[in-house]
Amino acid sequence: GAGVSQSPRYKVAKRGQDVALRCDPISGHVSLFWYQQALGQGPEFLTYFQNEAQLDKSGLPSDRFFAERPEGSVSTLKIQRTQQEDSAVYLCASSWSGNQRDEQFFGPGTRLTVL
Amino acid sequence: AQSVSQHNHHVILSEAASLELGCNYSYGGTVNLFWYVQYPGQHLQLLLKYFSGDPLVKGIKGFEAEFIKSKFSFNLRKPSVQWSDTAEYFCAVSPYTGGFKTIFGAGTRLFVKA
Numbered sequence: 616g617a618g619v620s621q622s623p624r625y626k627v628a629k630r631g632q633d634v635a636l637r638c639d640p641i642s643g644h645v646s647l648f649w650y651q652q653a654l655g656q657g658p659e660f661l662t663y664f665q666n667e668a669q670l671d672k673s674g675l676p677s678d679r680f681f682a683e684r685p686e687g688s689v690s691t692l693k694i695q696r697t698q699q700e701d702s703a704v705y706l707c708a709s710s711w712s713g714n715q716r717d718e719q720f721f722g723p724g725t726r727l728t729v730l
Numbered sequence: 731a732q733s734v735s736q737h738n739h740h741v742i743l744s745e746a747a748s749l750e751l752g753c754n755y756s757y758g759g760t761v762n763l764f765w766y767v768q769y770p771g772q773h774l775q776l777l778l779k780y781f782s783g784d785p786l787v788k789g790i791k792g793f794e795a796e797f798i799k800s801k802f803s804f805n806l807r808k809p810s811v812q813w814s815d816t817a818e819y820f821c822a823v824s825p826y827t828g829g830f831k832t833i834f835g836a837g838t839r840l841f842v843k844a
Contacts, residue, residue, distance in 0.1 A: 673831065
């Protein structure tokens, strides 16, 4: 079946603009994760959803970052008033259940460049 | 703070050479451990995982990893690499803290010369 998809694949924003990044997880997957990956680094956890509930948002770097998953499937990561330090690849991953031992299936990422 | 250290950022090997990639984590409690791989142009995908039982775990494509609790390590090994193993490898830890955070290392880029 289809894997995790993300859109757009590339986004260029001017500093101060708001952006919205979309993630379509694998159908039926309960868990959804967002990560930020800076150049030369590993993915850094941002937030976690179990169905529509946001159970962990400890990794969101500031109140400019907001994520939602209103119907327990598609998720959107919104960044307000983008800054240059927000430039990174934003990865979405989903997993079958709410168990931490589950394999996470990753999407291709959205590369955000803030000018 | 919890962290994952991967000792080598870049590794270059010839085909048939043996591979060992180091991974250490800083968390004193129970953890789930993972190795993910990203082949050129592809998504991150799971190579293997460990959460309990035999500390020597076998994964796909002939990879294995050994969990040594006393050393807080989870090193990845392969006896004989192939050109197709050229990829970036990430060690990841999911601590039993009640949260859902998975912590990744910075990754090791492996290039295998044909």
